[in-house]
Amino acid sequence: MTVPKTAADAAKVSRPVAGQDLDASSDDGLLHLGELSGLLGYSLKRAQLKVFEDFLRCVAPLQLTPAQFSVLLLLDQNPGRNQTEIASTLGILRPNFVAMLDALESRELCARMRSASDRRSHILVLTDKGRAVLARAKKLVANKHEARLIELLGPENHAALLEMLAKIAREF
Amino acid sequence: MTVPKTAADAAKVSRPVAGQDLDASSDDGLLHLGELSGLLGYSLKRAQLKVFEDFLRCVAPLQLTPAQFSVLLLLDQNPGRNQTEIASTLGILRPNFVAMLDALESRELCARMRSASDRRSHILVLTDKGRAVLARAKKLVANKHEARLIELLGPENHAALLEMLAKIAREF
DNA sequence: TATTGTTATACTCTATAACTATA
DNA sequence: TATAGTTATAGAGTATAACAATA
Numbered sequence: 001m002t003v004p005k006t007a008a009d010a011a012k013v014s015r016p017v018a019g020q021d022l023d024a025s026s027d028d029g030l031l032h033l034g035e036l037s038g039l040l041g042y043s044l045k046r047a048q049l050k051v052f053e054d055f056l057r058c059v060a061p062l063q064l065t066p067a068q069f070s071v072l073l074l075l076d077q078n079p080g081r082n083q084t085e086i087a088s089t090l091g092i093l094r095p096n097f098v099a100m101l102d103a104l105e106s107r108e109l110c111a112r113m114r115s116a117s118d119r120r121s122h123i124l125v126l127t128d129k130g131r132a133v134l135a136r137a138k139k140l141v142a143n144k145h146e147a148r149l150i151e152l153l154g155p156e157n158h159a160a161l162l163e164m165l166a167k168i169a170r171e172f
Numbered sequence: 173m174t175v176p177k178t179a180a181d182a183a184k185v186s187r188p189v190a191g192q193d194l195d196a197s198s199d200d201g202l203l204h205l206g207e208l209s210g211l212l213g214y215s216l217k218r219a220q221l222k223v224f225e226d227f228l229r230c231v232a233p234l235q236l237t238p239a240q241f242s243v244l245l246l247l248d249q250n251p252g253r254n255q256t257e258i259a260s261t262l263g264i265l266r267p268n269f270v271a272m273l274d275a276l277e278s279r280e281l282c283a284r285m286r287s288a289s290d291r292r293s294h295i296l297v298l299t300d301k302g303r304a305v306l307a308r309a310k311k312l313v314a315n316k317h318e319a320r321l322i323e324l325l326g327p328e329n330h331a332a333l334l335e336m337l338a339k340i341a342r343e344f
Numbered sequence: 345t346a347t348t349g350t351t352a353t354a355c356t357c358t359a360t361a362a363c364t365a366t367a
Numbered sequence: 368t369a370t371a372g373t374t375a376t377a378g379a380g381t382a383t384a385a386c387a388a389t390a
Contacts, residue, residue, distance in 0.1 A: 095383085266372070
């Protein structure tokens with residue numbers, strides 16, 4: 001039997017028997033995640049979506065996405081770098097970085113400056129406004145976003161989580 | 173000074189002084205991630221990309237994406253469910269689930285069956301081929317994909333990571 | 345010849361409105 | 368009227384090729 005002839009056939013094939021449940025119940029209408037709960041990639045993705053969602057909420061007054069925030073942060077930490085260097089550090093492809101920079105530059109948060117030593121490069125600089133917005137964003141992220149995460153997990157777990165994720169990003 | 177007049181001006185504003193470095197060096201050409209390394213969402217995203225990349229590699233012989241694998245797994249665990257139930261459990265919007273199912277059904281991995289009790293619903297069933305592919309996929313995932321993750325982190329850390337991510341996905 | 349920034353383009357994901365057939 | 372599946376569509380995000388200016 002490749003395909004059951006009726007939906008009733010399909011349903012009775014392997015319906016879980018009462019008392020056989022190992023995880024989420026089926027009586028409350030919730031579905032069994034089964035081995036999905038043991039799949040790291042699945043929880044990783046669902047958690048990432050939740051965290052980005054909360055980041056956007058917390059930083060909404062400043063209208064910054066996680067990606068934009070990471071660019072501003074990196075520019076602040078690394079003055080004198082060009083587009084290729086900033087983009088590749090963040091895993092952004094150079095062509096896709098152009099529109100991102102256009103958006104930030106049109107809001108006067110950063111600026112492109114022709115390098116004197118290599119006139120092909122654009123050195124990226126934060127403007128004063130960019131630094132001010134970054135400072136406010138950092139406070140919102142620390143006090144609203146990260147604070148909630150630390151509260152949920154506990155400070156030690158939060159630190160351990162961060163370290164494991166960084167290890168995966170680095171070494172996996 | 174909102175925007176430095178020359179790139180040289182910009183570069184000298186706040187270039188890190190030797191001995192002042194707290195994280196990644198600047199001498200090897202790597203950029204300073206700075207507070208980015210403390211931002212959970214950043215590491216979460218980078219780790220998630222790495223994990224999905226590896227998943228695709230490991231399961232390449234079966235040509236399954238993480239999303240497709242999660243659908244097959246869920247169908248196996250929850251016979252007799254319709255499209256809306258499966259899609260919403262996975263956080264997939266119903267309109268977007270249609271093309272996904274079309275692809276799986278055209279490969280004869282699953283089938284839609286009109287429900288006898290409610291002729292609007294499509295009950296989803298795994299075919300025998302779908303069950304066979306799922307079984308092979310599970311082995312590849314367990315033996316190649318998850319095994320490498322457990323090796324990298326250690327079994328206890330892997331379990332702790334999974335639990336924290338699930339907690340974030342559930343409660344954050 | 346190689347590299348920087350750029351344009352064009354395409355493919356995947358995600359999101360919303362609206363249709364149809366059933367209830 | 369409400370719901371299930373569907374279509375159409377639009378917007379992000381991501382990927383590659385190729386061009387102009389410069390090295």
